[in-house]
Amino acid sequence: MEKQQKSGHLVFVLYPFQGHITPMLQLATILHSKGFSISIVHPELNSPDPSNHPEFTFISISDKLTESEVSDGDIASLMLSLNKNCAAPFQQCMKKILHQKDSHDHAAGILYDTLMYCAQTVADDLKLPGISVGTSAAATLLLYPAFPHLDGKDSISEIEMPELQSLQLQHMRALLLQNPTDAMTEVRAAMTNGTKSSSAIIVNTIHFLEQAALSKVREYFPAPIFTIGPFHKFAPTICSSILMEDANCISWLNKQASKSVIYVSFGSLASIDEQALIETAWGLANSKQPFLWVIRPGFVRGSEWIESLPNGFQESLGERGCIVKWAPQKEVLAHCAVGGFWSHCGWNSTIESICEGVPMLCKPFFGDQVLNSNYICHVWRVGLELQNKLERGNIEGAIKKLMVDMEGEEIRKKAMDLKEKADLCLREGGSSCCSLNELTKQIYSFDYKT
Structure with missing residues (x-):
């Protein structure tokens, strides 16, 4: 010993x-x-x-x-x-x-x-x-x-x-x-x-x-x-973002009604063209839901940041929209004002959303994001897939269905059910906690052999 x-x-x-x-x-x-x-x-x-x-x-x-x-x-x-x-x-x-x-x-x-x-x-x-x-x-x-x-x-x-x-x-x-x-x-x-x-x-x-x-x-x-997932729940305080997080968006969220905000972020690698940006902007605006939108520098091909947004777009929104370059995502998803997440379906985003009971609107771009979207929409049934190219009418309808319409009620309920199950796995005796203990023992057993 x-x-x-x-x-x-x-x-x-x-x-x-x-x-x-x-x-x-x-x-x-x-x-x-x-x-x-x-x-x-x-x-x-x-x-x-x-x-x-x-x-x-x-x-x-x-x-x-x-x-x-x-x-x-x-x-x-x-x-x-x-x-x-x-x-x-x-x-x-x-x-x-x-x-x-x-x-x-x-x-x-x-x-x-x-x-x-x-x-x-x-x-x-x-x-x-x-x-x-x-x-x-x-x-x-x-x-x-x-x-x-x-x-x-x-x-x-x-x-x-x-x-x-x-x-x-x-x-x-x-x-x-x-x-x-x-x-x-x-x-x-x-x-x-x-x-x-x-x-x-x-x-x-x-x-x-x-x-x-x-x-x-x-x-x-x-x-x-x-x-032993979700890793972020066992290590909640670490800072690892390559991009600077804008914490001012939390102050904006504090002013919004419970479950009213659609959070929009497509990760650190995906990109869209100018027309897709414009369609996304009007889809968000026309949904009448408050939104927090992450537009990463370089996200819009050929643009530095948000200069391709329609003239007067931000001014027309007033306090209903908040646009940032990068957000403290785990804190955002845990905020009581957030009622939906429009995501590229990266795995970190997926599992962070599940842990907070936030239903998802899925627009995968490449790689395993398609697989994750299939999990979200067709296996766990905690999200909707936004199919085809980005178009304002489809976006508006999908956001309303996900967040407020009766059609989305079952999705919202399933999202909360998954959160409760995930919480149990993190507790003493839960599957993730037990797996972490077993991993530690396994590494020590390697230690004996080396």
Whole structure:
């Protein structure tokens, strides 16, 4: 038992985008509270601010990314370059860490974002436990990995349990196989191999939300899976935003009626054209609901910020609309004035909304956002899908249905029911709390072997 009293040292490896950085730092905070010391290894791109986390050691490694690689929108090629460019610097970094750390604070494992699969190769080379961290829904482990026997013409239907049919995994996997790029093929294979080689898998989800998907995931990946989400509820105070949050919107929310505000935010990467902005603006205005709208600089293609809004639009709203560059989202969703969330359906946004009982209007843009939208609208039934291109009449009608019409009453009720179930999972004896305790024991068991 004496060895268990040692302070184990965990090394986290970040994938350098907001939706991935945030949950990884939340998880680091959670495990730090369990007695582990933490090092954060991150590429140069979108480096987190170490001053927000003085309890961690931050180490930057060279990523050698060019400006065109970052900006051209080819996600698979960017991921491939990141992993190839960071592999050697990360290996050197780990050797330095292993050399420096004394016997009372030695490396107990490497925890890496699933998309930074090069970290698993380094962990294997150094004979350290590698732990894959899924910052998306568990079902993405059925969507993106390359399973050779599932990628045949007919056998892909094997992953379609009745409980999963509403996710349309078969359709989405089929789309991945249409004209795949070399980068996509290589990334899928490497990511699959990395996850299969891992000593454990952590997913930022709640067991009851994805019970069917988790059951199927366990058939393909041998490592134990720990569902300890939502991370943000176990680590509620951390600051990890790359963009400056405008807290003035909270003062505006304080003046609004309960459940009256539609909060609109499309995340840190999506973009729209000027016409879509104008249609969105008039759809929000015509709904007559108060709205808090996040328009990130660069969100509108070809514009700096909101200069493309119709002349006099903001003035015509008076106090009914509030537009900010970035918002403290968790605080916004927890505010009593917020009654709906129009979202791009990123996983962090999805699980944060569920935890506050806020129904969602879904407009996914790319990647796993489509999968999350299917969960929200067709499995959990706590949201509405805004289909086709953005058009003011459709937007107005969808907002009214979600927030005030009788048609949306069942959606609003289901959203509150999910919140109550999520609350139970976080309590002592709840599934997420128990899974966190089991994860801590598992890491200590690795500690005995290293």
